[in-house]
Amino acid sequence: MGIVMKGADVAAAMKERLVKKTERLKEQGILPCLGIVRVGARPDDLAYERGARKRMEGIGIGCQVTELPEDITQEEFEKEFCRVNDNPDIHGILLFRPLPAHLDEEPVTEMIHPMKDVDGMSPVNIAKVFTGDETGYAPCTPEAVMEMMDYYKIDLRGKRVTVIGRSMVVGKPLSMLLLKRHATITVCHTRTEELERTCREAEVLVAAAGKAKMVSGGMVGDGAVVVDVGINVDAQGSLCGDVDYDAVQDKASYISPVPRGVGSVTSSVLAKHVVRGAAYLSGSR
Numbered sequence: 059m060g061i062v063m064k065g066a067d068v069a070a071a072m073k074e075r076l077v078k079k080t081e082r083l084k085e086q087g088i089l090p091c092l093g094i095v096r097v098g099a100r101p102d103d104l105a106y107e108r109g110a111r112k113r114m115e116g117i118g119i120g121c122q123v124t125e126l127p128e129d130i131t132q133e134e135f136e137k138e139f140c141r142v143n144d145n146p147d148i149h150g151i152l153l154f155r156p157l158p159a160h161l162d163e164e165p166v167t168e169m170i171h172p173m174k175d176v177d178g179m180s181p182v183n184i185a186k187v188f189t190g191d192e193t194g195y196a197p198c199t200p201e202a203v204m205e206m207m208d209y210y211k212i213d214l215r216g217k218r219v220t221v222i223g224r225s226m227v228v229g230k231p232l233s234m235l236l237l238k239r240h241a242t243i244t245v246c247h248t249r250t251e252e253l254e255r256t257c258r259e260a261e262v263l264v265a266a267a268g269k270a271k272m273v274s275g276g277m278v279g280d281g282a283v284v285v286d287v288g289i290n291v292d293a294q295g296s297l298c299g300d301v302d303y304d305a306v307q308d309k310a311s312y313i314s315p316v317p318r319g320v321g322s323v324t325s326s327v328l329a330k331h332v333v334r335g336a337a338y339l340s341g342s343r
């Protein structure tokens with residue numbers, strides 16, 4: 059049976075450093091603060107919000123939620139967003155996505171202050187991820203995968219790593235972060251032929267497809283490291299990943315569960331970014 063990669067252990071290791079940094083900022087009169095902007099009340103937004111609030115509180119970071127009605131107009135939404143963006147007491151902004159279909163996120167991704175863009179949605183930060191410039195912010199979830207790999211000392215250099223999923227929130231940026239570590243990346247998606255074989259040949263397999271339990275035992279090679287980024291709700295209404303955990307756990311050398319895996323590290327990365335934003339914006343790096 060594979061070693062279980064526990065999100066809580068990774069988060070605990072990150073917390074120590076973050077608490078110290080936050081204390082140092084407070085001594086200088088700076089209270090790091092996250093601003094969450096939520097339109098409507100989607101269950102996965104609320105799950106993340108709950109986790110994020112708890113994480114910030116545990117570290118000593120402030121958290122302000124701006125809740126906007128589901129049917130808000132584009133104009134009102136942009137106005138509210140600007141208010142948060144211009145608030146000097148807020149050092150990082152998390153806008154839950156996707157937005158309701160009638161809203162366009164593009165204008166706000168253009169106007170968000172790049173140093174407040176702690177989930178890496180602005181073109182500036184996306185470009186930095188793709189060029190390997192670490193002065194920006196990567197989206198929190200792909201960086202959480204990297205934190206997980208580092209904590210468990212997974213060697214990526216020269217390894218065959220397969221990523222299932224090519225989204226702008228996980229698959230694509232994660233591929234760039236892995237490439238920076240000298241992994242050999244294969245990105246699979248809905249049009250991929252021979253998906254099963256490609257996945258089975260991977261030494262490290264990352265599932266970010268958003269399809270419940272799609273990674274079967276036959277898709278995992280013996281001794282592979284399996285990281286599950288999926289957050290799905292199964293027929294019984296409980297949280298499940300993209301990996302069929304029971305079918306895969308005997309083959310994997312390391313495996314991350316859902317819940318209590320990558321998802322619980324995501325909010326720690328968010329906290330890390332807010333602390334960095336606070337230090338930068340207050341000029342006390």
Ligand SMILES: Nc1nc(=O)c2c([nH]1)NC[C@@H]1CN(c3ccc(C(=O)N[C@@H](CCC(=O)O)C(=O)O)cc3)C=[N+]21
Pocket residue numbers: 065102103105106108109152153154155156177198199289297316317318319320321322324325
């Ligand atoms: N701009 C943006 N970035 C996101 O990263 C983003 C988003 N929008 N919209 C919503 C989804 C969803 N999401 C979750 C992250 C962590 C947990 C999480 O902490 N899960 C815990 C369980 C939490 C609970 O159920 O209370 C776990 O996996 O153990 C959940 C959901 C990030 N998302």
